[in-house]
Amino acid sequence: MRAADPVELAPGEELDPLLSDDVVLRADHVSVVYDGDNPTRAVRDVTLELRRGEVLGIAGESGCGKSTLAYALMRMLRPPARLTGGRIIFSDHVGGTPVDVMALEAEELRHFRWRKLSMVFQSAMNALNPVTSLRKQFSDIFETHAPEMRRDDREQRSRELLEMVGIDPSRIASFPHELSGGMRQRVVIAMALALQPDVVIMDEPTTALDVVVQREILDEIERLREELGFSIVFITHDLSLLLEISDRLAVMYGGEIVEFAPSAQVARAPAHPYTLGLLESFPDMRGARRQLHGIPGSPPSLAEEVAGCAFAPRCDYAFAPCASVKPRLGERSFLAGHGAAIDVQGQRASRTWSVACHLHDPDLCPAGPPQELTGGDRAGDAETSTEEPGGVPDAICGEEE
Numbered sequence: 001m002r003a004a005d006p007v008e009l010a011p012g013e014e015l016d017p018l019l020s021d022d023v024v025l026r027a028d029h030v031s032v033v034y035d036g037d038n039p040t041r042a043v044r045d046v047t048l049e050l051r052r053g054e055v056l057g058i059a060g061e062s063g064c065g066k067s068t069l070a071y072a073l074m075r076m077l078r079p080p081a082r083l084t085g086g087r088i089i090f091s092d093h094v095g096g097t098p099v100d101v102m103a104l105e106a107e108e109l110r111h112f113r114w115r116k117l118s119m120v121f122q123s124a125m126n127a128l129n130p131v132t133s134l135r136k137q138f139s140d141i142f143e144t145h146a147p148e149m150r151r152d153d154r155e156q157r158s159r160e161l162l163e164m165v166g167i168d169p170s171r172i173a174s175f176p177h178e179l180s181g182g183m184r185q186r187v188v189i190a191m192a193l194a195l196q197p198d199v200v201i202m203d204e205p206t207t208a209l210d211v212v213v214q215r216e217i218l219d220e221i222e223r224l225r226e227e228l229g230f231s232i233v234f235i236t237h238d239l240s241l242l243l244e245i246s247d248r249l250a251v252m253y254g255g256e257i258v259e260f261a262p263s264a265q266v267a268r269a270p271a272h273p274y275t276l277g278l279l280e281s282f283p284d285m286r287g288a289r290r291q292l293h294g295i296p297g298s299p300p301s302l303a304e305e306v307a308g309c310a311f312a313p314r315c316d317y318a319f320a321p322c323a324s325v326k327p328r329l330g331e332r333s334f335l336a337g338h339g340a341a342i343d344v345q346g347q348r349a350s351r352t353w354s355v356a357c358h359l360h361d362p363d364l365c366p367a368g369p370p371q372e373l374t375g376g377d378r379a380g381d382a383e384t385s386t387e388e389p390g391g392v393p394d395a396i397c398g399e400e401e
């Protein structure tokens with residue numbers, strides 16, 4: 001892979017190479033393009049931080065760039081994919097020297113992957129080689145990434161790993177087709193944990209499994225995380241699943257992050273209309289009954305450029321600036337303009353909440369966003385209101401057009 005081009009920053013913006021102590025991995029203004037006749041800008045200026053020990057969820061519809069971002073974080077992009085800008089910085093312990101992942105040479109990168117950062121791929125069901133035994137596949141990992149390990153140690157460690165994910169070590173001689181889907185998934189997770197990485201990126205790790213097996217695997221992942229202390233980037237289109245398992249989450253749309261917040265806060269108070277749309281697309285298993293709304297239209301083509309907000313054509317709340325002014329992800333404060341501050345587990349919600357939406361920009365929308373985007377009780381609103389979403393913002397923000 002070629003080195004990243006210099007990062008283009010907005011005037012006055014600075015690239016901070018240092019990580020705060022609680023951050024293990026950070027993507028700084030990462031952009032990826034698939035080259036071709038019609039280049040596709042699959043990841044657009046994405047910045048996010050993964051804290052030590054947390055599960056960071058990345059949600060969004062298929063095709064919004066989640067997997068491409070995951071591959072970029074692992075530095076595993078292959079042509080026609082090309083990193084066009086940004087940095088990925090990693091720090092395995094508090095006080096350690098941050099590593100610029102993009103600057104690693106081939107040998108350093110081989111050492112880095114699997115030991116520091118590993119990945120459970122989207123196609124985990126097919127990620128195993130069908131014609132070699134589990135023993136050989138575990139052994140290949142150790143030979144490649146830990147060549148100093150002796151043969152006996154490799155065998156012992158492989159058995160331990162199988163046991164760790166609830167598979168009888170005697171299955172080490174099995175071939176993948178002799179295992180159930182859930183077992184294969186467990187094997188893939190065991191492989192990702194083989195060298196005790198600090199971070200595991202999981203790309204749709206349970207999507208192909210039935211709900212019962214999915215639940216078992218999620219419980220297993222949570223148990224392993226508590227036991228081993230690694231951090232997880234968990235990628236899925238299933239927002240309801242992420243709300244349950246992640247500490248914080250980033251919502252992607254059209255290659256960009258449009259909202260980044262603690263998951264508990266997103267569940268109670270989505271700030272971006274797209275997040276609200278996703279939440280209203282599935283039933284709440286615990287809350288009051290409410291009407292489900294899909295999101296009209298379809299996602300944008302990432303081969304095209306949009307002048308304003310990429311979500312505007314599908315947004316019930318779009319007002320004039322959305323068509324022409326690009327919203328930038330910025331930390332906004334409910335306290336600053338809109339009154340409805342929310343406490344999430346004792347933390348002021350405004351501290352870690354970012355959204356890219358003009359409704360939250362006091363300059364463009366001085367009256368503030370509609371109540372359902374500031375922490376209104378979504379379930380309650382749906383039960384009592386006969387009003388369709390969409391009428392409110394024009395009445396509020398349209399005044400200044």
Ligand code: ADP
Nearest residue numbers: 034040042061062063064065066067068069302
């Ligand atoms: P997600 O993981 O959210 O489903 P992806 O990262 O797989 O999204 O894809 C993002 C976009 O990148 C897609 O819309 C697709 O058009 C484009 N893309 C993905 N893989 C390729 C490829 N190999 N060549 C060209 N374009 C691609």
